[in-house]
Amino acid sequence: MDRIITLNEVAKHKNQSSVWIIIHDSVYDVTSYLEEHPGGSDILLEVAGKDGTQGFEDIAHSDDARELLKKYKVGVIDPTEIPTTEKPSIIEWYRTSLYISQFTFIDKLKKRPSCQYVEDMDSKEKSWRTYDGSSSVRPVESKKSVHSLTRPPSRPCESSKLKWAVIALAGAVVIGFAMHRYLSK
Ligand code: HEM
Numbered sequence: 001m002d003r004i005i006t007l008n009e010v011a012k013h014k015n016q017s018s019v020w021i022i023i024h025d026s027v028y029d030v031t032s033y034l035e036e037h038p039g040g041s042d043i044l045l046e047v048a049g050k051d052g053t054q055g056f057e058d059i060a061h062s063d064d065a066r067e068l069l070k071k072y073k074v075g076v077i078d079p080t081e082i083p084t085t086e087k088p089s090i091i092e093w094y095r096t097s098l099y100i101s102q103f104t105f106i107d108k109l110k111k112r113p114s115c116q117y118v119e120d121m122d123s124k125e126k127s128w129r130t131y132d133g134s135s136s137v138r139p140v141e142s143k144k145s146v147h148s149l150t151r152p153p154s155r156p157c158e159s160s161k162l163k164w165a166v167i168a169l170a171g172a173v174v175i176g177f178a179m180h181r182y183l184s185k
């Protein structure tokens with residue numbers, strides 16, 4: 001079984017004499033690998049005692065590098081310390097969207113500052129990326145699966161609310177005008 005390690009404990013291993021790095025919620029002791037690392041030791045020391053997932057994924061390490069990780073694993077982060085406060089994914093958002101049947105929706109959404117769940121869509125339009133509120137962007141389900149969702153809206157974005165407010169106001173004006181005409185006869 002994996003050893004459970006707290007963030008506090010990882011934080012203690014932050015200099016050359018002992019370097020622990022978190023990658024995808026697992027903890028690696030790379031002290032003996034510092035000088036061998038093809039990307040240099042400095043880059044590892046920068047994330048020593050911390051989460052290095054972003055840097056690790058940013059340079060798209062090879063499968064060999066990922067295999068090598070196993071050799072240095074010392075445990076996993078205490079699950080109670082892993083943040084779980086994700087906002088709804090774009091799929092959740094689509095389920096509740098008025099524009100569910102239209103792919104052009106994505107373009108509308110991008111233009112609406114109140115609906116910031118979509119950050120980007122890849123150029124081949126094969127996957128969607130969502131903005132989950134914590135500045136991390138991740139690919140999600142394919143367009144097809146988005147398209148197949150048909151639940152009615154229950155969480156419209158601000159501009160939809162605005163639309164209904166305008167309709168209600170227009171209705172009130174029409175009724176007011178009709179009442180005025182009726183009463184002044
Ligand atoms: C902690 C475990 C890590 C291992 C076992 C590891 C392993 C490797 C390996 C084997 C390579 C050669 C290229 C490849 O096969 O992908 C490499 C390159 C590199 N790594 Fe890491 N790495 C680790 C962490 C990191 C982290 C946390 C960062 C950044 C914050 C990083 C940045 C780099 C860079 C910049 C290169 C050079 C890429 C190039 O010159 O093209 N590595 N690493």
